[in-house]
Amino acid sequence: MESSLWLGNSRYRGVLTGWTFNWTRIGNKNRHDKTISVPVADVVGVEEGRVSVLPHKSAEDSDKDFTVFYVKRVSSGSSRGLLWRLGQTQFSCPSRVLRDQWTKHLRAAFKTHCPLRPSRLLVFINPLGGKKKGRHIYDSLAAPLFELAGISCHVIVTERANQARDHLLKKDLTGFNGVVCVGGDGMFSEVLHGVIGRTQQEAGLCENEPSAVLQACPLHIGIIPAGSTDCVCFATIGVIDPVTSALHIIIGDSQPLDVCSVHHSSTLVRYSVSLLGYGFFGDVLAQSERKRWMGPLRYDYAGMVVYLSNRSYPGVVHFLPADPMLSSPRDKTRCLSGCDVCSRSTERLFPQSSDSSSLCSSYLSQNSGDSEGDWVRVEGRFRCVSLTCMSCSCPKSPLGLSPSAHLADGTGDLILVWDSHPLGFLKYLYRHTSSQDQFDLPFVEVHRVKAIRFSASSGEEEDVYKEVREPSPAAAAAEEEEEEEKRGYEEDISRNGSQQHLTRKRPQPPKATCGVLCGVCCSKAPTTSVWNCDGEILPFTDILCRIHGQLVRLYARGIEAGTAVQPGNDQM
Ligand SMILES: Nc1ncnc2c1ncn2[C@@H]1O[C@H](COP(=O)(O)OP(=O)(O)OP(=O)(O)O)[C@@H](O)[C@H]1O
Ligand SMILES: CCCCCCCCCCCCC/C=C/[C@@H](O)[C@H](CO)NC(=O)CCCCC
Ligand SMILES: [Ca+2]
Numbered sequence: 001m002e003s004s005l006w007l008g009n010s011r012y013r014g015v016l017t018g019w020t021f022n023w024t025r026i027g028n029k030n031r032h033d034k035t036i037s038v039p040v041a042d043v044v045g046v047e048e049g050r051v052s053v054l055p056h057k058s059a060e061d062s063d064k065d066f067t068v069f070y071v072k073r074v075s076s077g078s079s080r081g082l083l084w085r086l087g088q089t090q091f092s093c094p095s096r097v098l099r100d101q102w103t104k105h106l107r108a109a110f111k112t113h114c115p116l117r118p119s120r121l122l123v124f125i126n127p128l129g130g131k132k133k134g135r136h137i138y139d140s141l142a143a144p145l146f147e148l149a150g151i152s153c154h155v156i157v158t159e160r161a162n163q164a165r166d167h168l169l170k171k172d173l174t175g176f177n178g179v180v181c182v183g184g185d186g187m188f189s190e191v192l193h194g195v196i197g198r199t200q201q202e203a204g205l206c207e208n209e210p211s212a213v214l215q216a217c218p219l220h221i222g223i224i225p226a227g228s229t230d231c232v233c234f235a236t237i238g239v240i241d242p243v244t245s246a247l248h249i250i251i252g253d254s255q256p257l258d259v260c261s262v263h264h265s266s267t268l269v270r271y272s273v274s275l276l277g278y279g280f281f282g283d284v285l286a287q288s289e290r291k292r293w294m295g296p297l298r299y300d301y302a303g304m305v306v307y308l309s310n311r312s313y314p315g316v317v318h319f320l321p322a323d324p325m326l327s328s329p330r331d332k333t334r335c336l337s338g339c340d341v342c343s344r345s346t347e348r349l350f351p352q353s354s355d356s357s358s359l360c361s362s363y364l365s366q367n368s369g370d371s372e373g374d375w376v377r378v379e380g381r382f383r384c385v386s387l388t389c390m391s392c393s394c395p396k397s398p399l400g401l402s403p404s405a406h407l408a409d410g411t412g413d414l415i416l417v418w419d420s421h422p423l424g425f426l427k428y429l430y431r432h433t434s435s436q437d438q439f440d441l442p443f444v445e446v447h448r449v450k451a452i453r454f455s456a457s458s459g460e461e462e463d464v465y466k467e468v469r470e471p472s473p474a475a476a477a478a479e480e481e482e483e484e485e486k487r488g489y490e491e492d493i494s495r496n497g498s499q500q501h502l503t504r505k506r507p508q509p510p511k512a513t514c515g516v517l518c519g520v521c522c523s524k525a526p527t528t529s530v531w532n533c534d535g536e537i538l539p540f541t542d543i544l545c546r547i548h549g550q551l552v553r554l555y556a557r558g559i560e561a562g563t564a565v566q567p568g569n570d571q572m
Contacts, residue, residue, distance in 0.1 A: 001105045006092040014091065016040075016105055019113065021068070023091075038087075040113050042071040044250055045148045046106045048099070050090045053148050063096045066103050069148060071247050073560075081238025082560050084247040086145065116252035118177035118220070118555075121146070123155045124164035124191060126183035126226070131295070134182045134226040142182070142224050142246040149250040153180075161190075168194025169201070178220035178555060180249060184227010185274065189534050195219050195552060196259065196271055210263040214548050222249035222555035228296040229535065231274050231394040236407060238559035240395065249555040256346065256408040256550035258389040262533060264540040270533050273552075274392050275401060276545060277532045278454065279313050279384035279417070280306060280429075285532040299396075307426065312419040313529045316379045318453040322411040328404070329413045329446045330439060335391065335406040337558040342408040349410050349549040376447075381419040387412050387452055387545055393559075397432040402446065407558055410549025411448050418443040449547070456528045456541040 005014040005023060012023040019040055025033035051067040072087030093099040110117070125134045135157060146153050154176075158164055164181065168191065181191040195217045200207050203215040225233040225240045234240050236255055237248060260276060262269045275281060288294075288302035327333070327341045335342060386401060389412045393400035402413035417428060420443035431438035439446045531538035 001101065003098055003102070004094060005102075007089065012091075014102070016102075016109060018109070021106060021109070023089075036089075038068070038070045040106075040109045041251060043106060043110045044069040044071060044086060044145070044247065045150065046103050047148070048103060052088070053086065053144055062092075064093050064099050066091055066093070066099050068106065071251065082244075083239055083241050084244040086148075086243070086247070114252050116177075116220070116254050117149075118151055118249065118252060120175050121151055121153045121178050121180050121222070121249070122168075122173065122176045123153050123180040123182065124167075124187065125155065125157045126164075126181070126187045127157055129183035129187055130227040130230075137226045137242050138182045138224060141242045142180075145243070145246045145250060151250065165190040165194040165197075169197050173198070173219070176219065178222055178249070180222040180224060180555075182224040182226050184225070185229050185231050185535050187227060188221070188223055188232050189271075189536065191221055192259070192271060192273065192552060195221060207261070207268045208263070208266055210261065210266065210544050210546060214261070214551055216550060217552045220252075220254065220553050220555050222246075224249075229299075229394065231392060232390075232554075234394045235274070235390050235392060235400065236554050236556040236558060245555075248557065253555050253557045255554045255556040255558055256342070257552050257554055258406075258408055258410055258412065259548050259551040260387065260389050260412055260545050261548060262531075262538065263544045263546075264542060269538055269540060269543065270536065272387075272533045272545075273389050274534050275532060276387040276534075277384060278315065278386075278541070279311070279382055279529045280425075281384055281386060282530040282532045282537070283309070283311065285535065286530050286537055289537070303429075307422075307429070309525065310422050311525055311529070312381045312383045313527065314379075314381050314456065315385060316377065316455045316457070317382075317385060317414070317416065318375045318377050319414050319447055319449045320375050320451040322448040322450050324448070327406065327409060327411075327448065329402055329448050331404055333404050334399075335404070335409075335558060336561045339406060339408075339558060341406050342558075345406070345409040345549060375453075378416065383417045383419060383425050384415070385417075385454060386415040387449070388415070389547055399432075399435060401432065408550045410547060411450055412452075412545075412547045414447045414449045414452055415439075416445045416447075418445075451544070451546040453544045454542065 001014075001016040003014055004026075005012045007023075011026045013026055014021070014023045020037050021040060021043065022035050022037035024035040027033045046069070047067045048065070049062055049067065050065050053069065067088055067090045070087045070089075072085045073082045074085050075082065091102070093102060123138070125138050127135050138155070143153070143155075156164070156167065164187065168179065179191050179195060181187045196214070197207065199215050199217040199219075200212075205212050205215060207214070222245065223230070223233045223236075224242050224245050226242070230240045233245060236257070237245060257273055260272045262272060262276065277285075283306040284299065284302045287306055288298040291298040291301055294301060326344070333341075388401050388405055390407050391400035391403055391405045393403070402415060405413045417425065420428075420441075424441065424443060428438055428441055428444060431441075438444065528541050531541065531543065
């Protein structure tokens with residue numbers, strides 16, 4: 001469609017092709033001046049009249065005018081990614097008939113070209129997440145945009161933990177295109193468990209079976225960040241900003257995401273998308289839970305306390321390496337929007353279908369040919385053992401735990417930090433805050449993997465693994481010094497339908513100590529740590545983890561190139 005359009009007193013030539021809407025100023029002597037071009041995919045909505053939406057909706061009725069709303073990118077200043085804002089332009093037409101044609105064609109264009117745009121969303125708001133502003137953030141920033149885009153939302157403000165997960169597992173979800181969580185990583189994790197669980201239920205698949213070929217989830221998940229830690233939002237969008245996230249949801253962006261299943265004794269324990277960490281990161285979480293009243297600062301406090309406690313733990317790690325020809329955690333690349341490695345993985349993971357909306361996770365195709373003989377065994381004493389399906393970039397660590405990890409390549413990165421001098425470990429931690437390579441240290445190794453097994457003790461004797469490494473001399477010496485002592489956890493796990501109740505009693509720290517089991521004044525430091533699984537403490541230390549490539553899809557597109565930080569070579 002093409003016609004003259006007016007913006008104020010200036011005349012423009014408006015053109016709508018299949019993919020873009022552009023308007024060019026017609027200057028003196030019919031000279032074409034400046035063209036502004038908006039991809040149809042970025043159009044948020046079209047309204048008759050001269051309309052404004054934010055901060056409050058206002059409309060001036062006029063039968064020859066229409067307003068186009070679209071995504072506008074602005075630099076985020078202090079944060080590093082691009083912020084998305086609502087751009088708007090008000091046009092006047094020579095006649096009402098022409099105005100109606102423009103609005104009809106523009107609306108039809110984005111409906112045709114953007115099939116993943118949601119029309120109905122189920123929204124869960126955690127009113128207590130982060131700074132307890134979830135409700136206000138949703139009502140003032142996200143809801144007006146959804147209304148403008150014509151999305152109907154069923155909103156549930158949660159009254160208890162796990163309400164969102166249970167709703168997704170049990171209630172009728174007919175007609176919803178996606179689920180939005182307003183909260184932090186904990187709230188996202190609830191929704192993730194609900195969506196994955198529901199999909200497997202409907203497919204008749206058993207999640208407790210560690211080698212099950214899980215079904216990819218048809219419902220998209222959107223995150224409106226309103227938590228203390230919004231790592232998943234940051235790592236998949238590049239900024240923590242409710243308006244940016246709402247706009248990604250509206251235009252139906254679709255970012256596949258790898259998910260790691262965690263099993264213990266053939267029972268599903270949890271799913272993870274960001275950090276599964278034993279040792280330092282487990283201890284930081286356990287320590288921070290006791291200081292919840294500190295808010296987000298609790299992690300800094302806990303990090304310092306745990307660092308000073310100078311702990312390391314024995315463990316046996318088995319891992320199944322991913323194909324090194326496809327990518328490497330040390331290749332200094334970054335997974336950005338439109339990532340090649342992830343796109344090639346889609347073809348590898350789902351060879352039978354190029355239709356991303358009806359994908360069935362072909363886990364067997366990832367694992368064909370994997371035998372027990374392909375597993376690698378490593379035993380020793382570790383400061384931390386971490387597995388992450390994505391970079392885990394977050395404001396604390398702009399490049400993340402594993403800067404070259406991919407969101408959707410069907411692999412995770414296993415990071416082993418051996419027992420080391422405390423200052424060396426501090427250097428490792430500190431490098432996360434800059435672009436220095438945290439893997440370029442003699443006591444750190446990183447492997448791209450498809451699965452891992454971890455045991456806190458070396459009780460098992462298996463001869464099926466092809467590589468057995470000796471513990472480092474430091475680890476061997478430390479191990480001799482320290483006697484094995486089981487943590488006095490009493491676990492009572494009872495299953496009630498989909499709900500798992502855990503009660504755990506922790507041993508009190510020995511008397512006459514500083515109270516944080518520091519390893520200096522406290523005589524008995526614990527000999528096992530706990531697993532931090534996306535911010536939740538797992539009740540088991542011995543676990544089996546498998547990465548399920550592209551199991552869920554988020555309303556996101558990965559970090560957009562241009563403003564993204566690149567891993568550097570500079571050294572501390
Ligand atoms: N109404 C509620 N009352 C209590 N807890 C809730 C409620 N709704 C959700 N939750 C739980 O609160 C936990 C934390 O929520 P969320 O992630 O939104 O905030 P957060 O401040 O970032 O928390 P965290 O720092 O623990 O990630 C989630 O695990 C979720 O299960
Ligand atoms: C001397 C400076 C030291 C600085 C060290 C910085 C290291 C930062 C690594 C960042 C890793 C973030 C991993 C994300 C984990 C989330 O799934 C989880 C849930 O929100 N958060 C935590 O467990 C919260 C746990 C946070 C641990 C720090
Ligand atoms: Ca991955």
